Amino acid sequence: MDHLLADLSEPQREAVTHTDGPLLILAGPGSGKTRVVTRRAAYLASTVARPYEILAITFTNKAAGEMRERIGSLGLAEGMTVCTFHAFCAKLLRVYHERFDISRNFTIYDTDDRRKVIKDAIERCHLSSENWTPATVERHISLAKNELLDAAGFEGSVSDWRLREVARIYQEYERQMTEMAALDFDDLLMLVAKLLDRDAELCDELECRYRYVLIDEYQDTNLAQYRIARLISQRRKNLCATGDPDQSIYGWRGANIENILNFERDYPKARVVRLEQNYRSTKRILAVADNLIVGNQRRKEKALWTANEEGVPVHVAEFDQADDEAETIARSIVQHVENGDRYSEVAIFYRVNSLSRVLEETLFKAGIPYQVARGVEFYNRKEIKDVLAYLRVLVNPADEVALRRMINTPPRGIGATSIERLEELCRASGRRVFDALTNGSDLSSLGRSAGKVSEFAALLRQLGEAVKMPAPDALRFVLSHSGLRAMYAREGDDEDAPIHNLDELVNAATEFQNEFPDSTIVDWLEFTALVSDVDSVDKETDRVTLMTLHAAKGLEFPVVFIIGVEDGLIPFRREEHVSDMEEERRLLFVGMTRAKRELTLSLAHWRMRQGATMRTLRSPFLDEIPQDGVEWAEVEDEAPVSSRPARSGGGRLPPDIDQWSSGTLVRHPVYGIGQILTLFRGARRTHVDVQFQRGQRMQWVLEFAELERVDYDEVGDTG
DNA sequence: AATATTCCCGTTTTT
């Protein structure tokens, strides 16, 4: 067992060998957390517990996979439960489905499915959607569920009339979801948390099964997750939480940083171990990042240090156009490779996915191989969702979102009207559409399309055969009998043609089947619902990695570029929407601390956003980093030719126009102080959209508006 | 009913 401790630092060893009672591991970036966590699991498994008594919960599948692999290489993973919160809850829900009063074969709805149901619910409520978009409703419902409020609970908790309407929609949504035996991501957590809350017996049972619980990335837990963690370690308190408040970046989706900040209050006898030595970055990178993060209030102080070498200065590069930024990065990458680095050592991070486009174009032109880690690209493709809809209906006939999708895919001459009439018919007779179809009910009232519908019903019955097949076989069966394969075969077979993705899906299913020989279609569907493509960034092939700052958490690269370090982007800001500055700061901190050797922050004065090129301002965070150890490179700012207004056109731009952007505070002789929402430089005129403090909002041609810029400190706190 | 076209909207981050 000594080999588990041999090469550990003192605090690391302490974290590994603490067995019983609550333990909080505050792990700075690059402090060897993964190593500690895996060693600890292995240590427990070889001293006080059996592997199957250990439960390790992570936030992403990637983290789970990595942990499983690393514990495996220590020879002890067999039987250990290592998975995400969502996967853990899904498993519990299946095993104890009776206690949850839900079908064992419930379907997990992704964001798309959920949105469809919410739109439906809104329609059924006959509410004008003037006041909120489906997205807004969705968000409210999601946040409510994170706070353990079901539809009834939510209704009881709101007074605002707008939220009351949301509550009605929530109720309708919940009703429909129940009818379809469908759960969304948030349900998985909420239902488990709620059940554990009232089922002490089950808690005991779980606690006996999982004597040691480990929660990774504890700073990103929401209330539901916090409760689950607490309830399954209630008696023994063998809960080990690891994380770093400075890396809490999911507040927007309900994560509560207080969970980690208050750990010692929640678990008074907790041992706290700080991992402060950084083994990843150079002194300079760490110093710059640390200098930024100390600006935060809500944190637990850590004295980050490293024995690594000084390294080269951190770069801050300022460009005129976003194209220049991308091109310079491309050139720099080429240089690196010429100097012997590999493409795979380089990563480029950005705040929003849309920024990847310019980069992709430029890298492609430069012949630089790259990969983009994007959310759920693969499983969101139309062809993939099409086939999966078939499987979903097979195992859960109540899944009407999937049924609606498959009924006319491929086109069977059953249009929207017919589908609606069919659904109406079923609703009237209180039957599920699936049952009505497969029981050979009388469909003659459907008129002209009755024939087509019966043909479809026959197909459904035929496909029923596939239910008992293993996933890959069922997939193949469905593909050939449904006509989907034929349909997509017609769409060509280029590199990224649908037909190839379908093949890839079959391969993925086969792989899954090999790994879990006893698995069913339901298991496979669950797997597809809970994976994302971020999980599949591969380090094998030699290429540059592009990803969002959020996706970068937990990774490291020798050479890191962070682009778009501009006000409004980092920190992100949107009209009417105040961002949490501390969380934005943490996000940049996370990005910076991914870098081992070299770090470059860059910004462009002009950036295309929402189809329009806009003037930008550098991120205020750049003013917070020390000049020491940082190298600034500025390029001459040549305003785009098109934006130089003709003198003869009359009017004039403010002299300091270069300093203006969205977010700039301005003063108007009549309207007073306001803030620029958008600033758009057209070929001849510059247009501004200004929101004034007193409530008015004006759109002007800047050349003629009597606006002058004012500084933040001149007007104090403007909210 | 299926396909082509236009238009309009939103637009962070992800399990």
Add this chain to the structure above:
DNA sequence: CGGGAATATT
């Protein structure tokens, strides 16, 4: 700019 929905066309 790009996706989805409403609208026009075959």
